[in-house]
Amino acid sequence: MTGSPLIEVEDLRIDLNDGSRCVAAAEGISFRIDRGETFGLVGESGCGKSITALALIGLLRQPLSIGGGVIRFEGREIQQLSAAGQRELRGNRIAMIFQEPMTALNPVSPVGRQIAEMFVLHKGKSWREANQLAVEALASVRVPAPERRVKDYPHQLSGGMRQRVMIAIALACGPDLLIADEPTTALDVTVQAEIIELMRNLCAERGTAILMISHDLGLVANVCRRVAVMYAGRIVEERGSADIFRTPSHPYTQGLVASLPRLGSRAALGRTRLKEIAGVVPAITSFPDGCRFNPRCTRATDICRTAAPDTTWLGPGGFVRCHHHA
Amino acid sequence: MKLRANLIIGGALFALAILVGLLAPWLAHTDPVLDANLLNAEEAPSWTWWFGTDDQGRDIYSRVVYGARISLTVGIVSQLINSVIGVGLGLSAGYWGGWWDDFVNGLTNLMLAIPSLIFALAIMAVLGPGLTSLLIALGLTNWSFTCRIARASALSLKSQGYVQAATVLGYGDLRIMITQLLPNMLGPIVVIGTLGMGSAVLSEAALSFLGLGVRPPFPSWGSMLSDARDQITTAPWLSVFPGLAIFLTVLGLNLLGDGLRDILDPQSRSRRT
Numbered sequence: 291m292t293g294s295p296l297i298e299v300e301d302l303r304i305d306l307n308d309g310s311r312c313v314a315a316a317e318g319i320s321f322r323i324d325r326g327e328t329f330g331l332v333g334e335s336g337c338g339k340s341i342t343a344l345a346l347i348g349l350l351r352q353p354l355s356i357g358g359g360v361i362r363f364e365g366r367e368i369q370q371l372s373a374a375g376q377r378e379l380r381g382n383r384i385a386m387i388f389q390e391p392m393t394a395l396n397p398v399s400p401v402g403r404q405i406a407e408m409f410v411l412h413k414g415k416s417w418r419e420a421n422q423l424a425v426e427a428l429a430s431v432r433v434p435a436p437e438r439r440v441k442d443y444p445h446q447l448s449g450g451m452r453q454r455v456m457i458a459i460a461l462a463c464g465p466d467l468l469i470a471d472e473p474t475t476a477l478d479v480t481v482q483a484e485i486i487e488l489m490r491n492l493c494a495e496r497g498t499a500i501l502m503i504s505h506d507l508g509l510v511a512n513v514c515r516r517v518a519v520m521y522a523g524r525i526v527e528e529r530g531s532a533d534i535f536r537t538p539s540h541p542y543t544q545g546l547v548a549s550l551p552r553l554g555s556r557a558a559l560g561r562t563r564l565k566e567i568a569g570v571v572p573a574i575t576s577f578p579d580g581c582r583f584n585p586r587c588t589r590a591t592d593i594c595r596t597a598a599p600d601t602t603w604l605g606p607g608g609f610v611r612c613h614h615h616a
Numbered sequence: 617m618k619l620r621a622n623l624i625i626g627g628a629l630f631a632l633a634i635l636v637g638l639l640a641p642w643l644a645h646t647d648p649v650l651d652a653n654l655l656n657a658e659e660a661p662s663w664t665w666w667f668g669t670d671d672q673g674r675d676i677y678s679r680v681v682y683g684a685r686i687s688l689t690v691g692i693v694s695q696l697i698n699s700v701i702g703v704g705l706g707l708s709a710g711y712w713g714g715w716w717d718d719f720v721n722g723l724t725n726l727m728l729a730i731p732s733l734i735f736a737l738a739i740m741a742v743l744g745p746g747l748t749s750l751l752i753a754l755g756l757t758n759w760s761f762t763c764r765i766a767r768a769s770a771l772s773l774k775s776q777g778y779v780q781a782a783t784v785l786g787y788g789d790l791r792i793m794i795t796q797l798l799p800n801m802l803g804p805i806v807v808i809g810t811l812g813m814g815s816a817v818l819s820e821a822a823l824s825f826l827g828l829g830v831r832p833p834f835p836s837w838g839s840m841l842s843d844a845r846d847q848i849t850t851a852p853w854l855s856v857f858p859g860l861a862i863f864l865t866v867l868g869l870n871l872l873g874d875g876l877r878d879i880l881d882p883q884s885r886s887r888r889t
């Protein structure tokens with residue numbers, strides 16, 4: 291934890307305002323990612339991972355909005371930037387790969403053109419130069435015969451190829467941070483492993499930091515140096531990847547780790563879903579008082595039902611939020 | 617296969633009309649305006665005068681051939697103006713929403729409430745007759761359907777993954793509208809444009825018939841019909857041939873529009889298989 295962080299989130303709250311009332315869809319979100327670092331965000335569906343990512347790039351739209359806290363990219367507050375300033379960051383300094391790789395490419399535009407557009411848009415290249423760079427970008431994501439592939443339309447490519455194209459687009463401008471929101475959920479397992487490997491290698495080569503989002507703890511811990519576990523809009527534990535497996539501290543994290551078939555093994559990659567913990571995630575409008583995990587927690591006591599637990603530091607850079615943490 | 621016939625017959629008729637207009641100087645036998653000769657007045661169709669002659673002895677065939685230029689120019693140019701206005705308003709309204717959307721919706725409803733020919737008549741009354749006023753009048757009054765379709769498409773397209781991805785990649789609003797939304801709604805816009813061209817040709821004829829279109833002696837199909845009004849019983853060929861030209865062109869455009877809709881609309885495509 292030295293040097294100035296690439297991106298720093300402090301006590302972020304995201305409000306969901308449906309006209310009649312305003313609830314916090316996520317709150318107390320704090321983390322930092324250093325240059326070239328890999329950081330993971332894990333949690334069940336609906337816990338607020340994607341909206342946190344959207345907040346980072348200034349793209350929360352009604353009914354969601356930032357209700358408090360700060361986000362700093364290279365020390366500059368993102369909320370203070372003009373619309374043009376934010377747009378300048380997006381795609382250029384912070385890129386994102388999507389949960390839905392199948393629909394994230396424009397069906398009526400050749401993929402080469404979609405890559406080239408990034409160079410025209412952010413680097414001021416001419417279309418001639420940009421088209422040349424697009425071929426190189428496609429080659430760098432190991433697409434065979436890139437000079438022919440650039441002319442293909444998305445529907446002519448397989449799912450894995452399309453996700454490679456998405457990575458080429460995202461990394462085109464040499465961003466400092468790549469946000470990968472469930473980048474492989476829609477792909478089958480072998481392709482998944484390939485894509486993850488490719489993404490990790492390219493980012494390591496170029497010193498691009500990764501924020502990886504998934505509900506798959508095994509997958510995230512495999513890729514990332516540090517992992518934050520989210521539950522119902524809050525970060526409940528943040529640890530080094532190895533520590534989180536060896537000594538999970540929060541009861542929810544312990545449940546996640548216990549539900550993995552074999553710790554950190556290849557077989558675990560991408561297959562597991564976090565369903566083994568009894569009960570369901572509470573709806574956003576009916577979060578319980580105190581610790582939000584208390585209805586499902588075997589260790590819950592009275593204090594858990596009234597007071598939200600404070601942060602307890604566990605060695606350098608790790609913390610947990612639980613009244614009765616291990 | 618029946619669906620393809622639409623496309624082929626419609627396309628052929630429209631292409632023929634365009635070709636006739638382009639090649640008019642070579643196809644025409646005489647000058648449509650200057651070659652008047654009272655000695656040949658009101659000749660019935662024959663080998664010499666294919667479509668007959670009018671009361672000033674001008675060759676109707678040559679006038680119909682030249683008339684294609686004016687009628688098609690009006691049809692194509694005015695529909696282009698309509699398409700640009702309709703797409704511009706509808707696309708931005710659907711994408712941006714908010715007060716701009718309300719405003720555009722109001723304007724569209726207003727346009728739909730007034731019959732477009734009446735509206736065009738009013739504009740012509742202010743601008744006076746002539747080709748330019750005709751283009752303006754017809755170009756400003758027939759964009760509401762295009763606008764509606766563009767708005768509806770923009771509304772549904774803007775939640776598509778690739779449109780959101782473009783936002784995330786730092787595309788500006790204008791770039792998103794032009795590169796992500798427009799190409800994906802082009803199918804229905806082209807169909808409506810084709811059908812609109814047909815109705816613009818008809819409107820030109822109607823306005824010229826009322827004496828508000830192209831000024832004589834220059835031939836447009838509508839103005840020829842208007843001139844032939846008094847002789848419809850004595851010299852029917854004066855009305856039949858320009859009328860036929862209008863009929864075939866509009867029919868061609870409608871068939872073409874239908875044919876395009878069948879191949880461009882994915883729903884009807886899947887229905888066929």
Ligand SMILES: Nc1ncnc2c1ncn2[C@@H]1O[C@H](COP(=O)(O)OP(=O)(O)OP(=O)(O)O)[C@@H](O)[C@H]1O
Binds near residue numbers: 338341574
């Ligand atoms: N546009 C929106 N309007 C209303 N509620 C929203 C909107 N987007 C997200 N939410 C709510 O915010 C909460 C967090 O959503 P988010 O998409 O961040 O979940 P997630 O952790 O990414 O889940 P998943 O794994 O399913 O992607 C959810 O309860 C969701 O219902």
Ligand code: SF4
Binds near residue numbers: 611
């Ligand atoms: S605070 Fe209480 S309820 Fe929450 S996780 Fe810890 S023990 Fe369970």
Ligand SMILES: [Mg+2]
Binds near residue numbers: 339340341389471
């Ligand atoms: Mg999500």
